[in-house]
Amino acid sequence: MIQDLKEQYGTIFENELINEIVQVGTFKEVPEGFKLIEIGDYLRGMPLLISGAIKILREDEDGDELLLYYLEKGDTCSMTMACCINDAKSEIRAIAETNAKLIMVPIQKMEEWTAKYKSWRNFVFNSYHERLNELLSTLDSIAFQKMDERLVGYLKEKARVTKDDIIHNTHQEIAYDLHSSRVVISRLLKKLEEMGKIKLHRNYLEIIQL
Amino acid sequence: MIQDLKEQYGTIFENELINEIVQVGTFKEVPEGFKLIEIGDYLRGMPLLISGAIKILREDEDGDELLLYYLEKGDTCSMTMACCINDAKSEIRAIAETNAKLIMVPIQKMEEWTAKYKSWRNFVFNSYHERLNELLSTLDSIAFQKMDERLVGYLKEKARVTKDDIIHNTHQEIAYDLHSSRVVISRLLKKLEEMGKIKLHRNYLEIIQL
DNA sequence: CCTTGGCAGTAACAATGGTTACAGAGGCAC
DNA sequence: GTGCCTCTGTAACCATTGTTACTGCCAAGG
Numbered sequence: 488m489i490q491d492l493k494e495q496y497g498t499i500f501e502n503e504l505i506n507e508i509v510q511v512g513t514f515k516e517v518p519e520g521f522k523l524i525e526i527g528d529y530l531r532g533m534p535l536l537i538s539g540a541i542k543i544l545r546e547d548e549d550g551d552e553l554l555l556y557y558l559e560k561g562d563t564c565s566m567t568m569a570c571c572i573n574d575a576k577s578e579i580r581a582i583a584e585t586n587a588k589l590i591m592v593p594i595q596k597m598e599e600w601t602a603k604y605k606s607w608r609n610f611v612f613n614s615y616h617e618r619l620n621e622l623l624s625t626l627d628s629i630a631f632q633k634m635d636e637r638l639v640g641y642l643k644e645k646a647r648v649t650k651d652d653i654i655h656n657t658h659q660e661i662a663y664d665l666h667s668s669r670v671v672i673s674r675l676l677k678k679l680e681e682m683g684k685i686k687l688h689r690n691y692l693e694i695i696q697l
Numbered sequence: 698m699i700q701d702l703k704e705q706y707g708t709i710f711e712n713e714l715i716n717e718i719v720q721v722g723t724f725k726e727v728p729e730g731f732k733l734i735e736i737g738d739y740l741r742g743m744p745l746l747i748s749g750a751i752k753i754l755r756e757d758e759d760g761d762e763l764l765l766y767y768l769e770k771g772d773t774c775s776m777t778m779a780c781c782i783n784d785a786k787s788e789i790r791a792i793a794e795t796n797a798k799l800i801m802v803p804i805q806k807m808e809e810w811t812a813k814y815k816s817w818r819n820f821v822f823n824s825y826h827e828r829l830n831e832l833l834s835t836l837d838s839i840a841f842q843k844m845d846e847r848l849v850g851y852l853k854e855k856a857r858v859t860k861d862d863i864i865h866n867t868h869q870e871i872a873y874d875l876h877s878s879r880v881v882i883s884r885l886l887k888k889l890e891e892m893g894k895i896k897l898h899r900n901y902l903e904i905i906q907l
Numbered sequence: 908c909c910t911t912g913g914c915a916g917t918a919a920c921a922a923t924g925g926t927t928a929c930a931g932a933g934g935c936a937c
Numbered sequence: 938g939t940g941c942c943t944c945t946g947t948a949a950c951c952a953t954t955g956t957t958a959c960t961g962c963c964a965a966g967g
Contacts, residue, residue, distance in 0.1 A: 545833065545836065545837070545840075547837055547840075547841040549841075551840075551841055553836075553840050553841075555836075565825070565829065566829060568822070569822065569825055569826035569829055569830075570826075572819075572822045572823075572826065573822075573823065573826050575826070578830065578833055579833075598815075598818070601811065601818055602812060602815070602818070605808075605812070608808070608811055608812070609782075612778070612779065612782045612783075613782075613783065615775070615779055615825050615829075616779035616780075616782065616783050616785070618829070619775065619776060619779055619825075619828070619829070619832070620779075620788065622829070622832050622833070622836065623755065623788055623789075623832070625836065626755065626763075626765075626832065626835065626836050626839065627755070627757055629836065629839050629840050630755075630757075630761075630763050630839050630876055631757040631759075631761055631763075631876075633923075633924090634923075634924065657943085657944065657945090658944075658945070659943095659944080666840055666841075667924075667925080668924080668925055668926075669944090669945090670924095670925075670926075670927090670946090670947090671923095671924060671925065673944095673945060673946065673947090674924095674946090674947090676945095677945095677946075677947090687945085689932080689933060689934085689943090689944060689945075690933095690943095690944075843953075843954090844953075844954070845953095867913085867914065867915085868914075868915070869913095869914080869915095877954080877955080878954080878955055878956075879914090879915085880915095880916090880917090880954095880955075880956075880957090881953095881954060881955065881956095883914095883915060883916065883917090884916090884917090884954095886915095887915095887916075887917095897915085899913095899914065899915075899962085899963065899964090900913095900914075
């Protein structure tokens, strides 16, 4: 845990802070598909992601889903921070996109470290900034892009995050993430295949050149 | 300025902090329609809103606009904070929706106060939390609602923020805020009028019962 | 008074995305 | 093998939203 932590956060946190994290944090390793946070959960800890990727989803009352963004190594969940501090319920669902390692920090430390460590303050504010910008670009894509562009963006981002040009998803799963329907996604994927940009298979697809 | 500040923030900030704000902050009064922030601006100050409302807009490369949310008294602009700290450009445009009074605080103080005052930390984190949630509900409305629902929501929110059941906008202006077209908005407004929910006039409309 | 420019109403049409329905293909269990 | 279930391909159709075009209306300013 200490090596992992130092490797990922050693350059941005001072040693004293690293030591504190090691003392109070709990190391956690989760498999792909593991649900870390459900909508409505109260959160007792803040995750620091060491490796892997977490996908953050939004859902409305009717159960319609939408992928918001991915967390990657070095990220933390601003939503969680905000919820911890205000003692509010989670507005989002978090699911491990790949196997992931993370350290959970008890929320009581948040307040203390924010006063004590400049590097922690910077980290927290930076995280907020990044998350706000991620949300904005998600919003952009929904507001300003058509489904075909969103689909291409989705595939690119997924390939980047999983470091794999094979997308291991059914059309139905992609449709859920984009809040669309299976038939629409199949239609658009077929077009992409005809353009030679991807190659379709059962249960997965290959990215050729997007 | 001191009375205004104390009235709005007296209960959440300790006296010492209030005094610091008074010393370094500059009071600003802006008329309706005044542009406070343009996309791409570098920000040198953080606004504390005393009265009035500010609308926050997003725009894509093609110049298509979208209303994100309103800031009201007691609010501050998290985007601004995030930008200040990271020395980044503004991702949004801010325009006074009504006449507004605000206090601009130099960003150098941000970091200092965050270390020094618990009430300031709480305020800042609270603001982030609120803004994230506002962004999420904006995202919900775009992703999950149809235009007629969005329009009703827009009218309600606008009436609430301006404290006025008369909406002083042309159909074109509403269309810009919702990132739609004039004809579509006219069509939907007409339906709302037929349902007896609003009454249309030239350059404005009355809300009867939404 | 008349002109002009911006605003609103409306119709016809196009494009996008969502829905329903059904057929065929792949693969697993028996 | 057969049966079954899931995934994909495809067609036909519908609903919503966006576009274009044209009309009349109102109000300001000459």
